Structures are given as structure tokens and as C-alpha cells.
Amino acid sequence: MLESIVSYGLAVGAVYALIGITYNVMFSASRVFSFTAGMLGMLGGVLGALFITKFGLPVIVGLVLVLACGALLGIVTEILTVRPVLKSIEQHLYVLSTLAFALMVQQLTAIEWGTEAQPFPRLIPIGPGWLDQQFWLPMLACAVTIVGLELLYRKTLIGRAFLAIAEDSYAARALGLPETRLRMASFALAGMIGTLAGFTGAEMLLAFFGNQSILNFYGFVPVALGGMGSNRGAVIGGLALGLFQQAANFLVGGIFAAVAVFVVFIIVLLLRPEGLAGAATARRV
Amino acid sequence: MTDATASAQPVRVFSLARIEGALPWIALGLVGLLLPLLDDSYIGVIAQRAYIYWILSAGLNLVVGYAGQIAIGWVSMLTLGAYATASLTAGNATPPWHPYLALVAGGALGAVFGVVVGLPALRLRTFYFAMTTLGFATIVTQVALAWKSVTGGGVGTPGPVFPWPFEPGWGFYYFCFFLAALATWMTANIASSRFGRALVAIRDAEVAAEASGIAKPRLLVAVFLFAGALGGVAGGLFSSLQSYITPDAFTFEMSVLFFIAILIGGRGSILGPALGTIILTALPEFAAPLVQWSTFLYAALLLVIVLVIPGGIADLLDYRNRRPLEQHREIVARPELLSRVLDKRSERNAIALTGVSLHFGGVRAIDGLDLEIRSGEVHGLIGPNGSGKTTTLNVISGYYRPNAGQLRLNGTDLPFDRPQARAGYRIARTFQTPRLVGGASVLENVMIGGMVDGSGSFAESMLSLPRHHRDEKRLKEAALLALATVGLEQLAPVRADRLQHSELRFMEIARALMLRPAFLLLDEPAAGLSAEEIRRLGALIKAISREGTGVLLVEHHADLIFDICDRVTVLNLGKTLAAGTPDEIRSHREVVSAYLGA
Numbered sequence: 001m002l003e004s005i006v007s008y009g010l011a012v013g014a015v016y017a018l019i020g021i022t023y024n025v026m027f028s029a030s031r032v033f034s035f036t037a038g039m040l041g042m043l044g045g046v047l048g049a050l051f052i053t054k055f056g057l058p059v060i061v062g063l064v065l066v067l068a069c070g071a072l073l074g075i076v077t078e079i080l081t082v083r084p085v086l087k088s089i090e091q092h093l094y095v096l097s098t099l100a101f102a103l104m105v106q107q108l109t110a111i112e113w114g115t116e117a118q119p120f121p122r123l124i125p126i127g128p129g130w131l132d133q134q135f136w137l138p139m140l141a142c143a144v145t146i147v148g149l150e151l152l153y154r155k156t157l158i159g160r161a162f163l164a165i166a167e168d169s170y171a172a173r174a175l176g177l178p179e180t181r182l183r184m185a186s187f188a189l190a191g192m193i194g195t196l197a198g199f200t201g202a203e204m205l206l207a208f209f210g211n212q213s214i215l216n217f218y219g220f221v222p223v224a225l226g227g228m229g230s231n232r233g234a235v236i237g238g239l240a241l242g243l244f245q246q247a248a249n250f251l252v253g254g255i256f257a258a259v260a261v262f263v264v265f266i267i268v269l270l271l272r273p274e275g276l277a278g279a280a281t282a283r284r285v
Numbered sequence: 286m287t288d289a290t291a292s293a294q295p296v297r298v299f300s301l302a303r304i305e306g307a308l309p310w311i312a313l314g315l316v317g318l319l320l321p322l323l324d325d326s327y328i329g330v331i332a333q334r335a336y337i338y339w340i341l342s343a344g345l346n347l348v349v350g351y352a353g354q355i356a357i358g359w360v361s362m363l364t365l366g367a368y369a370t371a372s373l374t375a376g377n378a379t380p381p382w383h384p385y386l387a388l389v390a391g392g393a394l395g396a397v398f399g400v401v402v403g404l405p406a407l408r409l410r411t412f413y414f415a416m417t418t419l420g421f422a423t424i425v426t427q428v429a430l431a432w433k434s435v436t437g438g439g440v441g442t443p444g445p446v447f448p449w450p451f452e453p454g455w456g457f458y459y460f461c462f463f464l465a466a467l468a469t470w471m472t473a474n475i476a477s478s479r480f481g482r483a484l485v486a487i488r489d490a491e492v493a494a495e496a497s498g499i500a501k502p503r504l505l506v507a508v509f510l511f512a513g514a515l516g517g518v519a520g521g522l523f524s525s526l527q528s529y530i531t532p533d534a535f536t537f538e539m540s541v542l543f544f545i546a547i548l549i550g551g552r553g554s555i556l557g558p559a560l561g562t563i564i565l566t567a568l569p570e571f572a573a574p575l576v577q578w579s580t581f582l583y584a585a586l587l588l589v590i591v592l593v594i595p596g597g598i599a600d601l602l603d604y605r606n607r608r609p610l611e612q613h614r615e616i617v618a619r620p621e622l623l624s625r626v627l628d629k630r631s632e633r634n635a636i637a638l639t640g641v642s643l644h645f646g647g648v649r650a651i652d653g654l655d656l657e658i659r660s661g662e663v664h665g666l667i668g669p670n671g672s673g674k675t676t677t678l679n680v681i682s683g684y685y686r687p688n689a690g691q692l693r694l695n696g697t698d699l700p701f702d703r704p705q706a707r708a709g710y711r712i713a714r715t716f717q718t719p720r721l722v723g724g725a726s727v728l729e730n731v732m733i734g735g736m737v738d739g740s741g742s743f744a745e746s747m748l749s750l751p752r753h754h755r756d757e758k759r760l761k762e763a764a765l766l767a768l769a770t771v772g773l774e775q776l777a778p779v780r781a782d783r784l785q786h787s788e789l790r791f792m793e794i795a796r797a798l799m800l801r802p803a804f805l806l807l808d809e810p811a812a813g814l815s816a817e818e819i820r821r822l823g824a825l826i827k828a829i830s831r832e833g834t835g836v837l838l839v840e841h842h843a844d845l846i847f848d849i850c851d852r853v854t855v856l857n858l859g860k861t862l863a864a865g866t867p868d869e870i871r872s873h874r875e876v877v878s879a880y881l882g883a
Contacts, residue, residue, distance in 0.1 A: 033412040033416075080588075081588070084592050085591070085592070088595070090595060092355070092410075092411040092412075093591050093595060095355045095357070095411055095412055095415045096355065096357075096544075096548070096587060096588075096591045097588055097591045097592065099357060099415075099587075100541075100584045100585070100587035100588035100591065101584075101588060103538070103541060103580065103581075103583075103584035103587075104581055104584040104585055104588070107538075107578075107580045107581035107584060108581060111577060111578070111581070213419065213422075213423050213537055214423060216416075216419060217416065217419055217420035217423050217424075220416050220420075221420075224413065224416075253431070254427065254431045255427075255428050255431045255432050258424045258427045258428060258431075259424065259428065261424075262420060262421065262424050265417070265420065266401070266404060266405060266417065269404075269405045269409060269413060269417070270404060270405065270408070273408060273409050273413075
């Protein structure tokens with residue numbers, strides 16, 4: 001039992017962590033929390049099943065296509081729902097614009113793909129137990145993403161530009177950085193990370209349009225726990241959430257697992273609004 | 286009397302507006318009452334659904350439309366109320382309850398969870414609250430699926446059947462109708478009370494709301510209780526209308542419907558969202574081929590509204606505020622009215638800062654400042670940009686906690702980190718950039734300043750009890766008087782965002798006067814004013830101080846400072862460069878070289 005709690009918990013946790021990173025990448029570039037994070041996760045599974053099972057494409061081609069769709073959706077999100085809102089006075093309307101866009105995509109999926117959860121193909125036929133892809137694939141994806149992001153941020157010029165925008169977008173613009181294009185690139189990157197999360201976690205979570213709202217919430221919990229913008233916090237928070245949820249599932253049942261996660265979420269928000277590892281907030285007056 | 290004639294005109298405009306506003310409601314009410322005459326049960330069911338949705342949306346409207354809190358998952362209250370009413374009546378977990386009692390329990394459960402879900406909104410940014418409501422909606426559905434013994438799981442549970450007098454059919458129809466009417470009446474009462482204005486102030490000008498003594502957490506808790514209860518009651522009715530409920534009945538998309546109804550209708554309106562709810566409920570019935578696409582279309586509609594008409598229909602229909610205003614308006618303040626606006630203060634009070642220091646990181650914004658503001662005096666605070674003037678003002682009004690030093694009022698410490706408590710000490714302020722509720726009238730903006738002087742409670746306002754009416758009458762009279770004093774009474778019914786910059790400055794002073802302040806802190810009130818307006822402003826400030834109010838005047842206009850101040854403190858790099866009478870300062874050598882120029 002312990003083995004299945006740990007393996008399943010870490011795998012789900014890795015998916016949550018990746019969705020959390022998706023939130024973070026978009027947030028860093030725009031100060032916008034976008035409801036499209038869960039949508040990307042959901043689509044990763046649905047599109048993967050579509051390309052590989054329905055169209056019979058090779059796995060690697062399917063993955064590339066899924067990531068490309070994610071990047072494209074990220075760009076569309078930025079152009080359609082984020083850019084116009086950032087220009088207006090009431091910037092918090094992004095909550096609604098991104099939600100509306102995510103819902104449109106979700107409904108389109110429900111209509112075209114169906115409302116039933118459908119199986120995701122087995123990509124690498126080894127297992128069972130720990131060796132089963134559904135356990136290690138999300139964790140591998142999470143590790144690859146973290147290492148990739150670190151390399152991007154530390155070693156490349158464009159990565160440093162991302163950091164500059166995240167740190168102080170006014171100063172970055174004053175230095176001549178193309179803020180809008182960098183924001184678009186960030187959203188494309190987030191699109192790829194989000195769909196990767198969905199793709200690698202889909203054997204476990206299935207290709208199901210309803211995963212959107214679940215991933216939206218459970219992917220945000222690690223961000224709230226770890227502090228917004230902190231990828232390290234999101235990974236630790238995500239894995240902890242996954243383990244906690246699975247342990248609660250096995251020990252006390254699903255109802256209490258869901259309630260317990262929600263209670264912990266609210267308590268942490270109230271006691272440490274900046275996250276368990278975050279910094280204090282800005283001035284208002 | 287001069288001010289009596291001045292206030293006569295706006296009052297007439299308001300009563301006219303009230304009749305204009307009542308007509309659609311009377312029409313809607315008549316249609317609702319007479320609908321059963323058609324004897325068409327299909328239309329009856331649609332109407333019942335619309336009433337039920339509106340009962341929830343009416344409460345949600347206060348949360349979303351008025352307080353500006355984005356509660357996207359409020360459908361969870363409907364779910365809770367529905368399952369509570371249904372399973373209590375059916376006796377799934379307890380001995381069976383009477384249906385009406387179970388409905389009340391559903392409302393109570395909604396109220397409790399309305400507050401639980403709302404807790405993060407009390408101190409966190411918009412998105413967290415949106416996410417909490419979304420998460421709660423997700424979890425409630427999961428629990429409904431998993432808790433089979435009570436909810437029946439995926440199979441569901443039968444809804445309650447209400448006995449006489451509201452038995453299924455037209456009896457239940459009238460039950461829903463009257464509850465919807467009641468919900469409308471209560472929300473309209475709250476919306477037009479000082480609590481409604483405070484909610485809008487929290488939405489659009491939170492800092493000014495705090496300075497006016499509006500305690501955001503307390504007010505929001507009351508609103509969440511109310512909106513949650515309405516959601517729960519709506520859920521109980523919904524379960525009866527459905528006659529059988531499963532978790533599938535409460536999709537997240539329903540939340541979107543409630544939300545869009547409110548946004549289409551327009552924030553800060555009640556009629557708009559009510560019409561929006563009716564239209565959105567009825568529409569899918571007449572467009573059957575599109576039913577599959579309805580959520581998609583709702584979402585698309587939401588996106589269009591947010592991007593194109595964030596003000597909703599109510600804004601588009603607001604003809605009254607498109608009539609051109611008189612050009613070349615002049616602000617003629619009437620300081621002679623001040624004796625009626627302010628309490629004559631004979632006691633001598635003083636706010637004293639001793640050795641106050643405040644650092645932002647490595648920047649010493651204030652560095653060991655001593656300052657005393659006394660009753661009946663105008664104290665000028667001048668200095669170059671970045672010398673700590675506004676920071677000092679923010680320390681006094683409680684926004685910043687200094688790293689060292691004391692802030693005392695008549696020898697007792699003033700608390701920090703609680704700016705909303707300053708109004709209770711009769712310390713009022715204005716802001717460097719005017720903070721206003723653009724969509725509300727000038728009169729309403731000024732009435733916000735008198736929030737702490739209301740005696741009626743939230744519940745009294747909701748039920749329109751006598752104390753509510755007395756509060757409203759008194760606040761309105763006081764606000765009109767304050768507006769007459771600063772010279773803006775002609776503009777009382779005008780939307781505040783149509784005013785000129787200089788008029789906004791005077792409006793802020795009128796709002797501050799509503800507190801009958803013992804101390805008034807003015808942050809660059811003359812910025813952007815013409816020379817003539819500055820002269821009138823000076824006379825007004827001087828007159829305010831002569832009524833016994835202590836004034837702290839942060840300013841760059843040296844002429845104004847030397848004209849009206851009794852004492853002046855000059856700051857440089859957070860330290861006192863000089864302090865004394867205007868004459869002493871004018872001839873102070875360092876001040877002249879550092880700041881005034883030769």
C-alpha cells in the first residue's frame with residue numbers, strides 16, 4: 001500500500017507541480033494568473049490521445065504536435081485575453097477573460113471529443129509497479145522541465161530577459177527589452193509545459209475534458225503554498241500535495257482527502273498569504 | 286436660507302430617479318403575478334427556474350457587482366443548499382425533516398460556507414478568491430459523488446416536495462416568485478444603504494474606503510453570509526423543481542451563467558442583472574438546436590463583455606449621465622457654512638510624532654521626525670520631492686508602521702496597521718491622486734465619508750427599518766451641506782468620473798468633512814488647481830482650522846503655505862530642516878537655498 005501511495009502520489013504530484021510551473025511562467029511575464037493552466041493540462045491528454053490513438057501517429061510526432069498546439073494556444077491566450085486587459089484600467093478582469101477563453105476551449109473539447117473519459121495509449125510497454133510509465137513519466141517530465149528552465153534562465157540571453165521582465169517590467173522596458181514579445185514567448189513556453197504535464201499524466205488521469213477544473217485548482221494549490229513565481233516552491237508543494245492526497249485517499253477515503261486539501265489551502269492562504277516560502281507584498285498608498 | 290435653496294434641486298432629481306427606477310420593477314412584478322393566468326406549465330417551469338437563479342444571483346450581485354469580488358464558483362452554494370434540503374427531507378442521514386425546515390437549513394449551510402469560501406477575499410488578491418470559489422465548487426461536486434449514503438452518489442437523491450400552501454405547480458411558482466421578490470427587495474435595500482456604498486468603495490477606491498473607516502473584513506463577511514444564504518435557499522428550491530438531483534445537475538457552467546447575467550447587466554445595478562438572469566434562463570429554451578453550444582456561447586459572451594463593454598448594459602443605458610454638463614463651471618466655496626458642518630471644538634487636541642523613523646529597505650524615508658499638529662492650526666509640511674512628506678502623512682493615517690518613534694493623540698498611542706480605525710479618532714484625509722468611485726454620483730461619493738456615523742446595522746438596512754432611513758436622511762443632508770460648503774452642490778447628482786480634476790480635489794475635502802474631523806490631513810490639495818481656485822482653497826482650509834480642526838497641509842505651493850499656515854515644518858531627506866512660523870521659514874537661509882530658491 002505504501003508503495004502505491006508513494007508512486008501514485010509522486011506521479012500526480014509531479015503533474016500538479018508542472019501545472020503550478022505553468023501558472024508561474026505566465027505570472028512572471030505578465031503578473032497575470034491565467035485560468036488556461038488547467039486547460040492546457042487537460043488538452044495535453046486529449047490531444048495526445050487524439051493524435052496517437054485516433055490518428056495513429058508515432059508517439060514522438062504526437063508529442064511534438066501536442067507541444068506545438070500548447071505553444072500556439074499560449075500565444076492565442078496572450079493576444080486575445082491578456083494583452084487587451086493589461087491595457088485597460090481594471091486589470092483584474094484577466095480573471096474573467098482567461099476563464100472565458102479556457103471555458104470556450106473546454107466546451108469545444110466536450111463537444112468534439114466527448115464528455116466521457118477515454119483511455120490514453122501506453123507509450124512505453126514496461127512495468128508493472130514502479131517501472132510503469134504512468135508513474136515515472138510525469139516525474140521525468142517535471143525533472144526535465146525544471147532543469148530546462150534553470151538552464152534557460154541562467155545560461156541564455158532570452159532567459160535573462162524573462163527574469164528581467166519578471167523582476168521589474170518598467171525597468172526592463174526602459175532598457176529596451178521587447179516586453180510584449182517576451183510575454184508572448186513566455187505564454188508559448190507555459191503552453192508547452194502545461195500540455196507536457198497533461199500528456200505525461202494522461203495514462204493516470206485519462207483523456208477527459210473534466211480534468212480542466214481539477215487541474216486548475218490542484219495545480220494552483222502548490223503555487224499558493226510555495227509562493228507565486230517560485231518554481232522550486234511549486235515542485236515541493238506539488239509533490240507534497242500529491243502524496244498527501246493519495247495518503248488521505250487510502251487512509252480515510254476520497255471525501256476527506258478533497259476536504260482536507262481545501263482546508264489546508266484556506267488555512268495557508270490566511271496565515272501565510274505570500275506562501276510558505278514567499279516574500280512580503282508591495283506598497284499600496 | 287441659502288443652503289436650503291441649494292439643496293432643493295438635487296433632491297428633486299433623486300426622487301425622479303427613484304420613480305424611473307421603480308417602473309420596470311412594477312412591470313416585472315405584475316408579469317410575474319399574472320403569469321399563472323396563461324396556465325402554461327412549460328412557461329411556468331422556465332419562470333420558476335429564472336426566479337431560483339435570480340435568488341442566487343441577487344446575492345451574488347452584491348459580491349461580484351458591488352464589492353467587485355470575483356466569485357466564479359458560487360454554484361457550490363446552490364449545490365450545498367440543494368443536497369442539504371433534499372437529503373434532510375428524505376431522511377438520508379437523520380430522521381426526515383419538514384421540507385420548509387430543511388429549506389431553512391439549506392440556507393443556513395449556504396451562509397456558513399459563503400463565509401468559509403470568502404475568508405481569503407478578506408485579505409488576499411482577487412485571483413485567490415476566484416480560485417477558492419472554483420476549488421470549492423470542484424470539491425463539493427467530488428464530495429457529492431463520493432458521499433453515497435447522504436447524497437446518493439452518482440445515482441442521486443429525490444428532491445423535496447413542499448406541502449400546502451406551496452405545493453408543486455402554481456403554489457410552488459408563487460413560492461419562488463415571492464422569495465425572488467424578497468431577495469430583490471433586500472439586496473436593493475443593502476445596495477442603496479451606506480453598506481452598499483461602502484462595498485462599491487471597497488471595489489473602486491479601497492484606500493479611501495479605509496480612510497473613511499470602512500472595515501472591509503466585517504462588511505464582506507456580512508455580504509458573504511447573505512449571498513451564501515440566498516444561494517442555499519435557491520439550491521433548496523432548485524432541488525424541488527428538479528424533483529431528482531445528481532451531481533451532474535450542478536455544473537460549473539451554471540456559475541458562468543450567473544456570472545454573465547451580472548456582468549451583462551452591469552456592475553452596481555440590480556435591474557440589469559435581474560433582466561440578464563431572465564434572458565439567459567429563457568434563451569436556451571427558444572434556441573433548441575444551440576443547447577449543446579450554450580456554454581460555449583456563454584463563455585464567448587463573457588469574453589466579449591469583458592473586452593468590449595466592461596460596464597455592462599446598465600452603463601450603455603445610463604442616459605442621465607450623458608447629458609452635457611455646464612461648461613466653465615466655477616467652484617465657489619462657502620466657508621461660512623462650516624460652523625454647521627463641523628462641531629465647534631473648544632478642547633485643545635494634538636497629534637504628536639516623536640523621533641519617528643521609517644525605512645523602505647535601505648532608503649530612509651523618514652529619519653527621526655518630530656512634529657506636532659494642534660487643534661485650530663494649519664500646519665504646513667513642505668520639502669523637495671522624496672523628502673518624506675506623504676510618507677509622514679501615511680504614518681499618521683496608519684498605513685505605515687514606523688521602525689522607531691511614537692505617534693500619539695493627546696498623549697495616548699495611536700495604533701498602526703489599522704488605517705480604518707483612524708476615522709473613529711476623527712482623523713480624516715485626502716489623497717495626492719483623488720481616490721473616488723467613478724461610477725457613483727458625487728453625492729454618494731461624499732456620503733461614503735460619513736460611514737462611521739451610521740447607527741443602523743447591516744440587518745436593519747437589509748430590512749429597511751427606521752434606523753436605516755434615519756441614517757440615510759442624515760447622511761444625505763450632511764453630504765449636501767458639505768458639498769455646498771466646498772461649492773459643488775450643483776454637481777451632486779453627477780457621476781464623479783465626469784468631474785474636472787480641480788472639482789475632484791474639492792469633492793475629496795467634502796468627503797473628509799463628513800467625518801466632522803478633529804484633524805484633517807491634506808495631501809497636495811492645490812496640485813492642478815488654477816491660481817483663483819488655490820486662493821479659494823486657502824480660504825476654505827483656513828476657515829476649517831478656525832472651527833477648531835487641526836490641519837496638516839502637505840504642499841508644494843509655497844505661496845499657499847505661507848499665506849495660511851500658522852506653523853511650517855520643512856523636510857529634507859526625511860529630517861526636519863527647519864520648523865517655525867511662516868516668517869521664520871521664509872527667511873531661513875538653508876530652506877531658501879535647499880528648497881525655495883532665492
